[in-house]
Amino acid sequence: MLVIGNGRLITRDREGTFFEDGCVAIEGQKIRKVGTTKDIRKEFPSAEFIDAKGGVIMPGFINMHNHIYSTFARGLNINGYHPKNFMDILEGQWWRIDRTLNLQDSYHSAKIAYLDSIKNGVTTVFDHHASYGAIEGSLTQLSNAADELGVRTCLCYEVSDRDGAEKMKTAVKENTDFIRISKDRSDDMQKAMMGMHAAFTLSDTSLEYCAAHTPDGVGYHIHIAEDIADVYDSLAKYGKPIVNRLYDLGILGKQTMAGHCIHIGPHEMELLRDSNTMVVTNPESNMGNAVGCPPAMRMLNEYGLLMGLGTDGYTNDVTESYKVGNIIHKHHLADPNAAWAEIPEMLFNNNPKMANRYFENKLGVLEPEAAADVIILDYKGPTPMTKDNYNSHILFGMNGGAVTDTIINGEIRMRNREVQGVDEAKIWHDAQAQAQSLWTRINQA
Template sequence: MLITNGTLITWETPNRILENHALYIEKDHIREIGPTQDLIAKYPHEERLDAKGQYVMPGNICAHTHFYGAFARGLAIPGPAPADFPEILEKLWWSLDKSLSREAVYYSALVCLVDAVRHGTTTLIDHHASPNAIEGSLDQIARAVEESGVRASLCYEVTDRDGPERAKAGIEENLRFIEYVKRERPLNGRLAAMFGLHASLTLSEATLQTCRERVGEDIGFHIHVAEHPVDEYDSLHKYGERVVDRLNRHGILGPRSIVVHAVHVDVREINLLVETGTWVTHQPRSNMNNAVGMAQTEGMLRAGVKVGLGNDGFSNAMWEEWKAAYLAHKLWHLDPRRMPATDVVRMAIYNNAALATQQFNCGPIGVIAPGAQADLIFVDYQPFTPLTPDNLPWHIVFGFHESMVTTTIVAGKVLMRDRELLTLDAEKIAYEARQLAPRIWERYHALF
């Protein structure tokens, strides 16, 4: 396929903006870039997709999300509003996840994937929980991923909070799915697997040891860390050490593992994250919503931590997460100089791209360059001031909106063209989800 008449935002290092350029896509990857007329002359008989002067750029990447949380939208939490994050976990998430069936797992993924395709998010790293529907739950999400055409990495959240049998079942679900992905390499590299863990405060020494023993060094862990101080105090009380130290002792950290949030880690923990090459993901909208504070994100980046940007189950409009990161740190520190857009780009573009490239092992992701995966979006943005590689980050923060995404392509396949979804029936999916939601909510309220 030949994409013509685009203004390319390559996100190379350094970034380039190329007007009236074309992309030649061969199967799932970009083969060649050049001026539109040159490539038309070179490939006169190829199928063409006219970008009509729109910006053509790599699709957005979400480094941490929860598809399973979709049915929380509009759900009323019984009794008084939760006073802190531990109460939010108890009253909302640990009850909602128990209310999910396999069918609900499938539709919770589908509604999130509709949102992702519409809003230009082409790669997502998910973290799943459904204690009453563990076995085969990752297959249900993978089924939704296959139908949507997006790229996703999946894992199941192992925890001791629901008893030893369910902890064991979670371990087996991770291992089964990891082996399936290794053996079959399904969806032509669009599917990856990690080993999911909930958080230190719900994981015993025995469970952590078992997980480490059962998982090969080539597989990374995906775990929440110090989102709230309770995680640190729980670890200090039970084990006499902070969370990151504990995870390091168990061999959970490493260059393929993801630590989520890390809001309340100290300097030594940051140094351990650097020394082990562990990834960290930042989710500012979730942190604000849960009132847990703001991670030392700028300091982590300065120290050498590989910090990416996720959404923790919020909408898959990742530019909204950019804006939240850009604004929240300024307010948190009472300093408008904090969190420049260049730091947001470092997380959301370059670090997320490096993480995704590592996860899927099918060539570069998140860049327009020969050999890179053809994960692309068209953006109908009409700037009224000059747009350059230097000021693009601020154009995105203050000007770009998810409604401007008109076309979404993953691995060379068009998933949305001119705002029309081609792989998913959004109306039917929303209808089916609405039929399921009352039953899920009924099971949820029955737990109180």
């Protein structure tokens, strides 16, 4: 048994329970009990004890939309790359990267992404992968990396027509193969979706092919209206908005997650709501790509969509998305009251709800029988922390770098900022060598 105490404990339960000197007891892969440090240590005197040293104890973060394959883009200089718009960014950078990626690139980039997630207190990652240079077996590379690091993850491969019909079908098979593999697991650590790139790179025939090969109970992970070009493409080719088109083809639904949804209208919001489709927004990436600000406040407050928060490969620190999400909507709407409640609702309440449409063990909360995904942050704070203001302390005072300890599925994955059970220096060394190889291949192509 493991006991974590002597810290301010944010449980995220329905009552918003907060302990000034809190403690959580872990037995196996689940939370056994929460309470005061005095009471829990008295009840479990022989348990291994982790001292939070007055820091903050809380559930691990969940990243609902990431792109692990973007890991090696950091610092990359592509010859002749000078984008003027989002399509230039896709064609000039991301599609050149993914067409060059081999299986070793995918594996080592995943090792780094999951390692960095642990260091930033992210215990669950939903990833959207692409490696058109090596499709078959690529999700297994990510899966192996996740197993080695011990991170909970849900994987998919983005199906697209952009490299031809045969690769589209190979991508579908990569999804279906991994869906089968994930269903054979019994540890609730890895799940799978049917990945799709975006409506503008998928014909109706390809979407129908995806649907025909997607097992019951599995949904789709797809970008929707990230850029206005996606909207124009759907109207020009199919005479209907993107969401309508996907609705007509049976792509929407409770298990489906729509990324971005920046350029959608009220009727499309209604279709997403009525089909119970999940939406995930990615504020840093949207600003970085200059694609616009989604109508997230309307989707949440007016239409009641289940909407979460992701990083879209921009970072593995979801507190960055929290901070930027808080200000992008204030700036966009010229409303200082915007996003105070909505962004933490996405990150702390909706992300767990969305993740639990795939994972069985209850995530994002510290209460009996929930998954034992717990983090400690080194944070004291210049003002009192209470049940009513701890989100403000997280927003303005904490970041991923404050995380000292990460426990996933009851296993200590980081202790005192040292990642356990792996040779961290070797992971970084191997990644840098692999990245250099990738960069050379990209610029020689």
